[in-house]
Amino acid sequence: MKIKFYTVDAFTDTAFQGTPVLVFPAADNISDELMLKLSLEFGFPDTVFVTKASNKNYAAKFRLFTRSGETTFEGHATIGAAYALFKNNALTHIKDPQKFTIEEKLGPIDIIITEVKDDQWKTEFVVQTQPAFDTYVPSNSELAKILSLDSSSLNLDSFEPMVTRCDRSYLIVPIANSTDLQKAQFSNSAWVSSTSTSTLPRDLLLFAPASDAGETHFQARLLGESISSNEDPPIGSSMPAFASYLGQSGQNNKAFTIERGVGYSRLSTLNVHVDSFEDTRATIRVGGSVVCVSEGEVEI
Secondary structure (H helix, E strand, C coil): CEEEEEEEEECCCCCCCCEEEEEECCCCCCCHHHHHHHHHHHCCCEEEEEECCCCCCCCEEEEEEECCEEECCCHHHHHHHHHHHHHCCCCCCCCCCCEEEEEECCEEEEEEEEEEECCEEEEEEEEEECCEEECCCCCHHHHHHHCCCCHHHECCCCCCCEEEECCCEEEEEEECCHHHHHHCCCCHHHHHHCHHHCCCCCEEEEEEECCCCCCCCEEEEEEECCCCCCCCCCCHHHHHHHHHHHHHCCCCCCEEEEEECCCCCCCEEEEEEEEEECCCCEEEEEEECEEEEEEEEEEC
């Protein structure tokens, strides 16, 4: 059996930047066991298996695998696979190949693909979420120790550390500048010694103002117990929580650009739009460019 695949780089307009995603566009006959084996064999951070949707109104079903197994949602994998299908004319069965819905374990995800200029495209996913917020977090001095920073490295003028719970939950921590953002290292000993951390999310989203006054507004990193010190995980799935956090903080950021990977070898650029925000509901679009890198076949 020959199985076709594509590879793409998401949230970038340059090959070998952004986040690499492996896509199997015709996976209806691939077993769960083989899906896991294929995702491990290639070693990509995320692999998407495209199958027929259970609802005729959806374009396809995406099954998402990380190195740890199947997961409910990954933002970079979603836009990467959606664009791969669009670019390779695999959406001819639907009415509008630039605006469609994907079925995922999280639920239906709307996709919008827009031509920015000649043959340059932006792919967005749209989520509706019900954010909840909690300011019961470790003290500023404890947070600084957890991040291996000084307390002065926290940006407390306009923001405060806060747990934001959407479909995924994060402890969001404002950092003073890009230098301190890149310098931060998660301290497991400081984390476990704090009595405040027992009920907190295990992922910390750190953000700082962009280092130069250009079109980018923020830079961000994910740290946590399950993230090794040399990893710089994708942040696409955290953007609904982060956009909600900004709204809760009183920031009028209806649209902003945020970078992940500053100081590392692969830079991702994400464009986020807040279509609506209320205390109990938010509609958020997250998107960027996707580059198709390769295609081939696996023979099993």
